[in-house]
Amino acid sequence: xxxxxxxxxxxxxxxxxxxxxxxxxxxxxxxxxxxxxxxxxxxxxxxxxxxxxxxxxxxxxxxxxxxxxxxxxxxxxxxxxxxxxxxxxxxxxxxxxxxxxxxxxxxxxxxxxxxxxxxxxxxxxxxxxxxxxxxxxxxxxxxxxxxxxxxxxxxxxxxxxxxxxxxxxxxxxxxxxxxxxxxxxxxxxxxxxxxxxxxxxxxxxxxxxxxxxxxxxxxxxxxxxxxxxxxxxxxxxxxxxxxxxxxxxxxxxxxxxxxxxxxxxxxxxxxxxxxxxxxxxxxxxxxxxxxxxxxxxxxxxxxxxxxxxxxxxxxxxxxxxxxxxxxxxxxxxxxxxxxxxxxxxxxxxxxxxxxxxxxxxxxxxxxxxxxxxxxxxxxxxxxxxxxxxxxxx
Numbered sequence: 001x002x003x004x005x006x007x008x009x010x011x012x013x014x015x016x017x018x019x020x021x022x023x024x025x026x027x028x029x030x031x032x033x034x035x036x037x038x039x040x041x042x043x044x045x046x047x048x049x050x051x052x053x054x055x056x057x058x059x060x061x062x063x064x065x066x067x068x069x070x071x072x073x074x075x076x077x078x079x080x081x082x083x084x085x086x087x088x089x090x091x092x093x094x095x096x097x098x099x100x101x102x103x104x105x106x107x108x109x110x111x112x113x114x115x116x117x118x119x120x121x122x123x124x125x126x127x128x129x130x131x132x133x134x135x136x137x138x139x140x141x142x143x144x145x146x147x148x149x150x151x152x153x154x155x156x157x158x159x160x161x162x163x164x165x166x167x168x169x170x171x172x173x174x175x176x177x178x179x180x181x182x183x184x185x186x187x188x189x190x191x192x193x194x195x196x197x198x199x200x201x202x203x204x205x206x207x208x209x210x211x212x213x214x215x216x217x218x219x220x221x222x223x224x225x226x227x228x229x230x231x232x233x234x235x236x237x238x239x240x241x242x243x244x245x246x247x248x249x250x251x252x253x254x255x256x257x258x259x260x261x262x263x264x265x266x267x268x269x270x271x272x273x274x275x276x277x278x279x280x281x282x283x284x285x286x287x288x289x290x291x292x293x294x295x296x297x298x299x300x301x302x303x304x305x306x307x308x309x310x311x312x313x314x315x316x317x318x319x320x321x322x323x324x325x326x327x328x329x330x331x332x333x334x335x336x337x338x339x340x341x342x343x344x345x346x347x348x349x350x351x352x353x354x355x356x357x358x359x360x361x362x363x364x365x366x367x368x369x370x371x372x373x374x375x376x377x378x379x380x381x382x383x384x385x386x387x388x389x390x391x392x393x
Contacts, residue, residue, distance in 0.1 A: 081375050086360070087367040092162060092194040095356040101379060108355060108383055110392050115358070116351025119188045130299060130327035137300015140240045142247075143331065150330055152183075152339035157190050158346055165191075166198035169338050176205060179314035183332060184323040186340030189350030195340060196323040206319040207261055209310060211328070213274045214250070214302045216282040217265050219294040221246040223286050224268045233290055238297040247301050252309040254316050261313050261320070303331045358386045 081097045102108040137143040153172070155165055173182065184199065186192040200208060225242065226233045249267030263274040274282065281287070295302075306322075310332060313320050322329065326339070342349060362382035372378045387393070 083367065083372045083375060083378065086363045086372075086375065086378060090360075092191065095353055095360055098356040098359055098379065099352050101376075102356070102359070102383065103352075105383065107387050107392065108352075108359075111355040111358075111383070111387050111390065112348060112351035114351070114390055114392055115354040116189075116348055119350050119354060123187050126325065127327055129296065130325060133296060133299030134303065134327060134331075136297075137304070140300070142240065142243065143300040143304045146331060150334070150337055152185065152326075152337040154339050154341045157186075157195075157340050157342055158349070162191055162194045162198045165195045165340070166202045169199055169336075170202040172338075173203075173319075173336055176203075176319055177317075179317040179319060180336060181310050181314055181320045181322070181332060181334040182206070183329050183334045183337045184321070184340070185326045185329055185337070186323075187342075187350070189353055190340040190342055191353070192323055192340055196321065199321060203319065203321065205259070206321050207259060207313065209261060209306070209313075209320050209322040211302050211306055211324070213263060213278055213282065214305055215291060215295045215298065216278075216287055217250055217263060217274060218243070218246055218298050218301070219287045219291050220265070220270075220282060221249060221268055222294050223290060224270070228268065233286075235293055235297070238294065243298060243301050247305055250305060252312050254312060254318070259318075261309060261318070263309070299328065303328050307332060355386070359383055362386050 081094070081101060085094055134143065138145050155168070157165065160168065169182070169184070174180065182199070182203075184192060184196055186195075196208075200206065222237060222242075223233055225246070226237055231237075246267070249265060249270075251264040251266060253262035253264050253273065255262070260275065265272050265274065265277075272281075310320050310322070322332070329337075359379065359382045362385050363378050366372065366378055366381055
């Protein structure tokens with residue numbers, strides 16, 4: 001957890017005192033804004049400065065509806081709700097504003113609880129599938145299990161906004177004179193993607209890494225293999241021998257002076273960089289359709305390839321950022337690991353955020369067809385439509 005009162009830089013290039021007392025240069029960080037640690041409830045609320053995100057943690061499904069308290073957010077990060085912002089904005093601030101606007105609505109709360117349950121089930125199912133896929137790869141020799149589970153620094157998302165989380169993480173890193181890998185994990189609905197985007201803004205010279213293109217490259221090779229055999233794709237082709245051969249056709253490309261990590265696909269008639277075909281061949285219907293099937297069977301192989309790619313990138317002096325699930329990122333070597341968390345008392349916040357995201361999507365659809373009478377009218381129509389689609393009344 002974050003220690004209270006830990007000093008954080010207040011200006012670019014200032015020094016930061018790390019957990020062990022060491023001084024870290026942050027001259028390479030783009031911006032700086034000190035954060036103030038806060039408790040989810042307590043004296044801050046009494047002072048009238050409890051943020052909407054923290055206040056919503058008070059909403060518990062075990063309490064009578066009439067006894068629940070929702071305090072409006074006072075954060076300057078919140079977006080002002082207008083028909084224009086509903087139609088165009090995708091920023092996390094707009095979803096926070098939607099939650100504030102609808103937090104007293106019974107139907108919204110039912111939708112939030114429904115979405116929260118879905119997120120819990122999804123997290124559990126994804127974790128089991130990932131563990132099974134990784135273990136299968138370990139058993140087949142495609143991946144070596146780490147000696148012990150790596151340690152993550154937990155960041156309570158109720159205590160900082162996304163930009164503050166990103167800035168805090170940036171101040172924990174060494175000077176960019178050396179290469180390293182930064183890992184961000186967290187369950188669905190904890191704001192991982194938003195925080196990751198903010199971290200990229202804090203560290204503009206860092207390179208984001210995604211395993212997605214690796215899965216697509218392997219899917220392309222699997223489809224091509226079957227075509228060259230004169231057969232339709234069958235999952236039975238995903239044998240350990242074939243997977244090993246196809247992974248061997250992927251090469252890490254780190255060009256001098258380049259700020260990207262590319263992958264060359266060389267085999268089965270291909271000699272292409274992923275960057276050249278990521279928006280064409282790698283998104284062709286056969287690849288997109290079969291991607292989930294291949295990804296399910298290649299978790300370990302992709303993690304092993306990512307290990308190799310990121311180690312090479314760090315050794316060449318590059319700083320690499322990646323976000324995802326612990327079940328896979330535990331295998332990636334890194335001394336800089338962060339995990340976004342929510343207190344148990346705030347779990348409903350995840351459902352509220354996901355519900356607000358769905359309402360925002362429906363509001364955009366409404367405003368693409370009509371001008372809209374008012375913000376409240378559009379939000380209410382969007383809420384009713386989303387809830388009806390989930391049989392919620």
